[in-house]
Amino acid sequence: MTSPVITPLGYAAGASVAGADLRRPLEEDAMKTITSAWHKHLMLVFPDQRLSPKELIDFTSQFGQVERNDNVPYYRHPEHPEVLLISNKTTNGKPSQTRNTGRNWHADLTYTDRPAKGSVLMCQEKPEVGGDTMFANLYMAYETLSPTIRKFIDTLEAVHDITLIKGFSRRDPEQIKEMTRLNPPIAHPVVPVHPETGKKLLFISERIRNFVGMTEEESKPLLDFLNGHATSPEFVYRHRWSVNDVIMWDNRATLHIALPDFDQSQSRHMLRCSLLGEHSGYVIDNETSEISMKSALAAIS
Ligand code: OGA
Ligand code: MN
Numbered sequence: 001m002t003s004p005v006i007t008p009l010g011y012a013a014g015a016s017v018a019g020a021d022l023r024r025p026l027e028e029d030a031m032k033t034i035t036s037a038w039h040k041h042l043m044l045v046f047p048d049q050r051l052s053p054k055e056l057i058d059f060t061s062q063f064g065q066v067e068r069n070d071n072v073p074y075y076r077h078p079e080h081p082e083v084l085l086i087s088n089k090t091t092n093g094k095p096s097q098t099r100n101t102g103r104n105w106h107a108d109l110t111y112t113d114r115p116a117k118g119s120v121l122m123c124q125e126k127p128e129v130g131g132d133t134m135f136a137n138l139y140m141a142y143e144t145l146s147p148t149i150r151k152f153i154d155t156l157e158a159v160h161d162i163t164l165i166k167g168f169s170r171r172d173p174e175q176i177k178e179m180t181r182l183n184p185p186i187a188h189p190v191v192p193v194h195p196e197t198g199k200k201l202l203f204i205s206e207r208i209r210n211f212v213g214m215t216e217e218e219s220k221p222l223l224d225f226l227n228g229h230a231t232s233p234e235f236v237y238r239h240r241w242s243v244n245d246v247i248m249w250d251n252r253a254t255l256h257i258a259l260p261d262f263d264q265s266q267s268r269h270m271l272r273c274s275l276l277g278e279h280s281g282y283v284i285d286n287e288t289s290e291i292s293m294k295s296a297l298a299a300i301s
Contacts, residue, residue: 004030006037010237012137015041022049022059039197043135043249050244053080060120060273067274071112071182074175086270097171102258104166104206105231107251108274111162111183116251117275123241125269130262134238136255141230142202156190157212159284164207186281187212201253204230
């Protein structure tokens with residue numbers, strides 16, 4: 001079989017992969033080509049793939065262990081818990097709880113102690129125009145900071161909070177309660193080393209409440225700056241979907257956002273599978289938050 005052909009789509013991220021049929025297991029050579037393109041371009045597009053949920057899982061499983069989504073147990077495919085339905089379609093007259101998924105800059109599952117290694121998203125239905133998804137390159141974000149800021153953030157940890165998902169409070173109250181219980185605030189390093197490329201990156205997100213040991217008030221200006229910097233247009237690739245695109249991103253080295261730039265009366269229906277990431281977080285205990293409380297009090301006394 002011929003090797004897949006990789007064509008870059010953007011400077012910061014994105015490449016398309018031609019000549020691979022994702023319904024079949026990838027041969028060793030193809031796997032090597034795709035994996036190294038994934039690490040280099042961070043987000044790959046495989047056009048014209050029409051996969052069943054099972055085929056999507058099988059494809060994903062070639063890159064690692066597939067996530068079962070136990071931390072968000074509501075949006076799963078009825079027969080395949082590994083597949084999340086990201087959709088604005090109504091079922092039994094009820095609006096979908098994922099119709100506004102991904103509306104702020106984020107990486108998947110950072111509110112768990114194992115943020116996803118990668119995610120695979122397949123487009124089954126799309127609006128006539130819009131409904132694009134953007135990706136930001138977090139290596140570039142880190143490398144373009146001044147040495148002084150880099151030194152300051154190198155040892156910082158950030159508190160990721162599921163309730164900061166945009167539109168979270170408008171979801172089903174029972175589901176909000178359970179998902180908040182399942183996912184208490186959790187700290188992850190701000191500058192991790194990517195386990196495969198060995199490079200440092202800026203692991204920021206709009207779902208961070210504060211930095212560990214800093215109050216929210218102290219954290220906010222830095223958070224705003226880092227989020228704005230990481231998502232500067234020059235670090236971003238914008239994907240315009242076609243039906244049957246399968247895309248796969250490196251969730252450890254990118255942020256993404258789903259744009260609401262489309263006619264909401266038209267269907268947008270996607271299937272997502274994620275790869276289980278490494279343990280990197282710890283739940284924020286009382287002692288840690290006490291430090292923040294003390295400095296908050298000091299600031300007002
Ligand atoms: C996701 C997500 C993006 C999109 O599924 O993780 O953020 O464009 N979706 O639907
Ligand atoms: Mn997402």
